[in-house]
Amino acid sequence: MASITIRNLDDATKEKLRLRAAAHGRSMEEEVRLLLAALDVHAGPSITQISAPSSGLATGPLAGRHILLIIGGGIAAYKCLDLIRRLRERGAHVRPVLTKAAEEFVTPLSVGALAADKVFSDLFSREDEHDVGHIRLSREADLIAVAPATADLMAKMAGGLANDLASAVLLATDKPVLIAPAMNPRMWNHPATRRNRTTLANDGIRFVGPNSGEMAESGEAGAGRMAEPLEIVAAIETLLDITPKPLAGKTIVMTSGPTHEPIDPVRYIANRSSGKQGHAIAAALARLGATVHLVSGPVTIADPEGVFVTHVESARDMRDAVERLLPADAAVMVAAVADWRTANEAGEKIKKQPGAAAPALQMVENPDILAGVGHSKQRPRLVVGFAAETQDLLANARKKLDKKGADWIVANDVSHATGVMGGDRNAVRIVTRSGVEEWPDMSKEEVAERLAARIAAALQTIEV
Ligand code: CTP
Secondary structure, eight states: OOOOOGGGSOHHHHHHHHHHHHHHTOOHHHHHHHHHHHHHHHTOSOHHHHHSOOTTOSOSTTTTOEEEEEEOSSGGGGHHHHHHHHHHHTTOEEEEEEOTGGGGTSOHHHHHHHHTSOOBOOTTOHHHHHHTHHHHHHHTOSEEEEEEEOHHHHHHHHHTOOSSHHHHHHHHOOSOEEEEEOOOHHHHHSHHHHHHHHHHHHTTOEEOOOEEEEOSSTTOEEEEEOOOHHHHHHHHHHHTTOSOOTTTTOEEEEEESBOEEESSSSOEEEOOOOSHHHHHHHHHHHHTTOEEEEEEOSOSSOOOTTOEEEEOOSHHHHHHHHHHHOSOSEEEEOOBOOSEEETTOOSSOOOOOTTOOOOOOOEEEOOOHHHHHHTSTTOOSEEEEEEEESSOHHHHHHHHHHHTTOSEEEEEEOOGGGOOTTSSEEOEEEEETTEEEEOOSEEHHHHHHHHHHHHHHHHHHSOO
16 A cells, blocks of 8 residues: 655645545544545545646546535635635536625636636526526536625525525525535624524534634634635535545444343343444444444444444344354454343243342353454454453453454443443554554544544555
8 A cells, every 4th residue: 555654745735634634533644544545446546636736637536526606705705716726626617606795805707717617696697597597506516515604694594585696596406505604703603693503504504614713803713714725625525425435345344332131021131332432433434435234232322324234132143143244354343242141031021029039140151253253264354343441451452352363452441430331432542463552532433433544544455
């Protein structure tokens, strides 16, 4: 696989990389790793095209995509000139619509010159209506971006107004709409704007930004700065699902959640597990293009998007489901499998008998699903296990690496004080035969993104 040293990149490229990574919630190293992995998979454009594209390319990640860019009337409108350039560099076709107020900030001439297209602004222009019309403007776009989305434009959108070309297009469209709000922090936090934000989010409108910082008005600071052009580009790419797919064609089997081991028809033994971490990893792997088969124990969270889910109750059911799903390119076993089940499961509800002793449970060990996969004839190329520990974290994780035939153990401290079990955050270490990688405390989503990126990189380099 190709490699690159971030330190050696020029400042402008580093900045682009930083923004792209930030927009995806990844580290710069992971972003590079994914880009390189995508290049390896698709034998796509060279790294120079991705990091420093020359303008006017007909190729690029957005090649053939039509973006209708609605420019609202705010001081941030000037950034749209750069946004148009960035979009076109990536191969997009940009058709600009200016509101009347936007013309106070940028001229149709400069916008049209950069977009290399006609600028539309008048709802009742006989020429425009005859030529394109607001319905066709929307129909011909793959995505509509509104930048800057002013408080006024957002209010119009939320209220369903259509009294100028921009609002009419937005009301007439069934295409994805991304807005980049920009306004004074007090306007952003005003109850009216808050209501509009909620309405727009419920209507399926996607937001990028606003960022926090100094405002154009002197002495003003807070949330309200429009997202940077490259952040908007990254959000457009995400919405159009043009993120790299380094795991395309790869199949991954996963387990997540607890297992329930019945004592009788109403009682069971279980491990504490919400399934949040495993489900987040499944979704992250699917976003990178993998076909993910998740065997989930009983959880109260929704099935992850884009993932094939088999629901099971007990460890034995989970093992059977996993075995049926092999062979696969990788296995990621996150489930908190109950180590024991009752040997004497009662067919009827056990009743309390006055004066009688509590029933004695006889326990037998459950199958070790991870070990079964790790030592299987159909062993996937990459086997990842988790180690939930409350003491001697690294020593125990290393032991599990060998005992279970895993390539990596993701070790986490699940002592009560850490709040990991059922919580939203996790601090993990990746234990491999060559060492230990310590990751900082982060959200379970971030752990999932990072782990998925690492798995993608590993599957590129492991020999078939
Ligand atoms: N695991 C499994 N089947 C089991 C037990 C565990 O597949 N019956 C998997 C888990 O999904 C995890 C890894 O093995 O990936 C380690 O799980 P953990 O509960 O930490 O370890 P145990 O093997 O149960 O060992 P111990 O309880 O003694 O720490």
